[in-house]
Amino acid sequence: MTQHVAEKMPPAPPITGGAGASASPGRRRRRFSTLTRVDRLILLGMVAIPTFLVVFFILLPTILSVVLSFTSWNGIGGIDRIKFNGLDNYVNLFTKYKPFWPAFTHNILWLAFFIFVATPIGLFLAVLLDKGMRGTRVYQSVLYMPVVLSLAIVGFIWQLQYSPDQGFLNNVLGTTSRDPGFIDWLGDKDINLWAVLVAASWRHIGYVMVLYLAGLKAVDPGLREAAQIDGANERQTFFRVVFPVLRPINVVVLVITVIESLRAFDIAYIINRGKNGLELLSILVTNNLIGEASLIGFGSSIAVILLLISLGPIVYFLVRSVREEAT
Amino acid sequence: MSAATQPPQGHTRKPRDWNRTFLHVFLIAICIVWLFPLLWTVYQSLRPYAETSSKGFVSLPDTLTLDNYANAWNKAELARYFLNTLVIVVPAVVIVLFLASMMAFAVSRYSWRFNLVLLMLFTALNLLPPQVIITPLFRMYLSIPIFPPLSDNGLLYDQYLGMIVIHVAFQLGFCTFVLSNYMKTLPKELNEAAVVDGASVWTTYSRVIMPLTKPALAALATLEFTFIYNDFFWALMLMRTGAKYPITSALNNLKGQFFVDNNLVAAGALIVALPTLVVYLVLQRQFIGGLTLGSTKG
Numbered sequence: 001m002t003q004h005v006a007e008k009m010p011p012a013p014p015i016t017g018g019a020g021a022s023a024s025p026g027r028r029r030r031r032f033s034t035l036t037r038v039d040r041l042i043l044l045g046m047v048a049i050p051t052f053l054v055v056f057f058i059l060l061p062t063i064l065s066v067v068l069s070f071t072s073w074n075g076i077g078g079i080d081r082i083k084f085n086g087l088d089n090y091v092n093l094f095t096k097y098k099p100f101w102p103a104f105t106h107n108i109l110w111l112a113f114f115i116f117v118a119t120p121i122g123l124f125l126a127v128l129l130d131k132g133m134r135g136t137r138v139y140q141s142v143l144y145m146p147v148v149l150s151l152a153i154v155g156f157i158w159q160l161q162y163s164p165d166q167g168f169l170n171n172v173l174g175t176t177s178r179d180p181g182f183i184d185w186l187g188d189k190d191i192n193l194w195a196v197l198v199a200a201s202w203r204h205i206g207y208v209m210v211l212y213l214a215g216l217k218a219v220d221p222g223l224r225e226a227a228q229i230d231g232a233n234e235r236q237t238f239f240r241v242v243f244p245v246l247r248p249i250n251v252v253v254l255v256i257t258v259i260e261s262l263r264a265f266d267i268a269y270i271i272n273r274g275k276n277g278l279e280l281l282s283i284l285v286t287n288n289l290i291g292e293a294s295l296i297g298f299g300s301s302i303a304v305i306l307l308l309i310s311l312g313p314i315v316y317f318l319v320r321s322v323r324e325e326a327t
Numbered sequence: 328m329s330a331a332t333q334p335p336q337g338h339t340r341k342p343r344d345w346n347r348t349f350l351h352v353f354l355i356a357i358c359i360v361w362l363f364p365l366l367w368t369v370y371q372s373l374r375p376y377a378e379t380s381s382k383g384f385v386s387l388p389d390t391l392t393l394d395n396y397a398n399a400w401n402k403a404e405l406a407r408y409f410l411n412t413l414v415i416v417v418p419a420v421v422i423v424l425f426l427a428s429m430m431a432f433a434v435s436r437y438s439w440r441f442n443l444v445l446l447m448l449f450t451a452l453n454l455l456p457p458q459v460i461i462t463p464l465f466r467m468y469l470s471i472p473i474f475p476p477l478s479d480n481g482l483l484y485d486q487y488l489g490m491i492v493i494h495v496a497f498q499l500g501f502c503t504f505v506l507s508n509y510m511k512t513l514p515k516e517l518n519e520a521a522v523v524d525g526a527s528v529w530t531t532y533s534r535v536i537m538p539l540t541k542p543a544l545a546a547l548a549t550l551e552f553t554f555i556y557n558d559f560f561w562a563l564m565l566m567r568t569g570a571k572y573p574i575t576s577a578l579n580n581l582k583g584q585f586f587v588d589n590n591l592v593a594a595g596a597l598i599v600a601l602p603t604l605v606v607y608l609v610l611q612r613q614f615i616g617g618l619t620l621g622s623t624k625g
Contacts, residue, residue: 044436046532050499051445053426057464057496058452064463069613072458075466095342098574128350135351142358145365148607148614149600150575156582156596157364159589166589168367173386202364207618210419214619218364263456266559270579282458286564289462300462307459314454315563318447325443 068300075294082297089301098303103279107309109199110280111261117147118201119257122208127238129209130216140213144206151203152158155270158199162186189277196267196278206259208253215249216242251320258313262306280308349368365451370594372396379590397592399402403585405574405598412556412573414487419494420551424544426495427502432532434503435510436518446507457560464493468565475542494555502547505620508538509543546617549610574599 021077028263035043072085125143129136146154161168162185164177175182185195219242227237265282268274274283281302371384373391382389399405430449434442468484475481483489513536521531537544562576569580578599586592607614 035528042528043433045437046433047445049504050426050430050449052605053492053496054499057467057493058455058460058500059448061460061463061467062452062455065459066462081511128354131350133347133350135354139354139358141608142361145359145604145607148553148603150559150603152557152559152575152578153596153600156578156592157368160368160593161364163589166384168385171383201532202361206361210615210618214615214622215536246564258456259456263458265458269559269563279410282456285458285461291466292566296462296466303459310456310459314451314512318451321450322443322447 015139065300067302068297071300073296073299075108075296085297089298092298093301093305097298099279102277103281103284104305106279107264107281109193109261110197110264111258113197114200114204114257114261115254117197118204119208121201121254122205122253123212125205125209126212126216129213140210144210146203147210149203151200151264151266152270153198154203155267155291158195158267159186159271160196160203186271187276192271192277194296196271200264200267204257208257211249211253211256212246215246219245246326248320251317255313255317259310262310338566368593368597371590372597374590376440376588378449380588384589387545395590396598398441399586399591399598401596403581405595407570408572408574408577411571411577412575415490415494415573416552416555419491419498419555422491423495423498423502423551424548427499427506427547428537428540428544430499430503431510431530432536435507436515436531436536446503449500449503451500453497453504457497461560461564464562484565485571487571489565490573492531492559493561494558497561498551498554502551505547506540506543506615509620511538542616543620546613546620549606549613550617552606553614556603 018113068082069089070086071082072088073082078122099120106111110249129140159167164182164184164187167185169185170176173183177184183191223245224237224243232240239260263282264280265274265286268278268280268283272278274280274287285299285302285306288295288302331403370388371379373393375390375392375394378389379386431441431623432443434446439445451584465484468489469482471483472481472546473483473486473488477487477488480486483492517535517539518531521535526535548595556573557575558573559575562573563579566576569577572580578595582592586595
């Protein structure tokens with residue numbers, strides 16, 4: 001996939017006359033055995049420090065989340081007060097804890113909306129911009145702009161559109177909170193998730209668009225020409241020839257879309273702290289951590305559900321990358 | 328569309344031109360829709376609250392002023408929160424790029440037994456939702472002792488150091504992934520040439536590979552600046568003192584306290600969004616380059 005890189009980045013300067021430039025075609029990397037002891041120590045340090053940080057601050061807490069999810073720890077007292085209670089937390093979560101299923105459903109709806117609405121729009125815009133018309137740069141800049149804003153800021157900006165009496169939508173519709181047909185975009189628990197999804201898509205579409213645009217630019221123009229010579233129309237060329245070639249990008253976009261849907265937090269938190277129609281798994285985890293009662297064991301079981309869902313796309317992505325590395 | 332099968336002759340050009348015009352109109356319409364929320368926020372922020380509440384929010388302006396910006400800036404002491412952000416973002420970006428470049432160098436330029444495993448571990452962990460790790464991390468931040476010059480309460484919790492550490496750890500995966508992909512595209516013979524010249528590993532890293540990696544580093548620095556600047560979650564969970572909050576997280580607290588009407592909220596939100604927007608408009612190439620560099624590897 002180096003040509004993609006070369007598309008977007010100034011390519012690494014070519015090196016001419018390097019030693020062994022025309023040597024054996026096989027992979028010839030430096031072997032460890034030829035390094036001096038100091039060199040080896042330096043290399044070890046280069047790997048050890050970042051690995052330590054990632055293992056200690058990311059991998060360890062991930063494992064601890066799983067372990068704690070089988071305990072009834074409330075965070076008070078030392079580690080010796082931790083008692084294992086088997087699957088109790090999970091049973092409670094699935095049967096008694098009211099916000100769980102709404103949150104789970106909202107995460108799934110979020111994911112479905114991103115995959116079936118936002119991502120196709122992003123792809124569609126990328127295809128339009130890929131036609132190389134005049135002004136493409138400007139269009140791209142505008143459509144991508146929301147991506148640089150944090151979801152927190154996106155939340156504020158859209159509150160100004162949605163808010164009951166001061167917001168743009170209700171003012172333009174001429175409805176106030178006293179009218180019978182009034183829509184409380186963010187307060188009505190049947191509507192607010194969709195209102196938030198529109199706001200979140202505003203950001204996600206631009207992201208997807210840029211990824212696809214890079215992929216489309218890297219498609220060999222000869223493929224398209226060949227298809228057209230064979231009599232394919234534009235639609236056929238896209239769906240039968242171009243889209244299949246985009247497969248690596250599709251994988252990346254899919255993974256990013258799933259992960260972003262699971263990470264959704266800021267915008268719901270800003271709007272109403274993730275209550276009343278905006279419950280999300282990520283918010284339930286934090287509610288149990290810093291809420292009135294700090295239920296560490298129980299909160300961890302929600303984190304584990306989140307972990308299990310995210311492992312799907314993560315493993316898929318890793319398997320694909322390794323396979324491509326091998327070919 | 329069906330014209331594509333015919334050879335391009337004079338009479339096929341006309342519908343094409345029409346198509347183009349239609350496409351431009353369509354894209355311009357989309358762009359207006361896209362910009363609208365932002366433009367509305369700007370408009371709102373320029374109008375005094377008294378006027379919008381008496382004339383209605385959707386109305387032509389009598390007065391446009393920057394008062395809301397001045398008020399937001401002064402009343403909420405935004406300068407302080409910007410400074411807090413700076414104290415976190417600058418070291419975090421520098422450290423994460425430095426560590427990731429070394430890691431990427433080691434795994435992409437030398438063959439190790441654990442190369443692939445490490446790279447996969449980094450990639451997998453950088454995709455996790457932060458909420459998966461927050462509960463144990465929160466407890467770890469409360470129990471790891473840190474000595475005074477680095478921490479004024481003896482902990483990682485509620486400290487700039489703690490914020491820098493988690494940003495570095497959490498972003499390392501992505502940066503390593505991007506940089507190692509970039510370094511793999513550099514010719515392997517570079518290392519061999521360096522060895523022939525008697526260069527040590529460190530010299531190969533700092534004098535040979537790093538200078539060639541500059542474009543990727545620039546792109547990543549731009550991207551990481553916005554990622555960390557835009558962080559809301561980590562500060563919300565791992566900081567307690569309101570006055571020490573970075574700007575993105577502080578905005579939510581300030582909303583109830585100082586930003587009482589929507590005009591002030593609009594001004595405040597735009598002030599906070601401004602640095603990332605400026606970085607984006609000035610360094611657009613780096614920005615988009617970094618993003619696609621990280622994704623088109625697959």
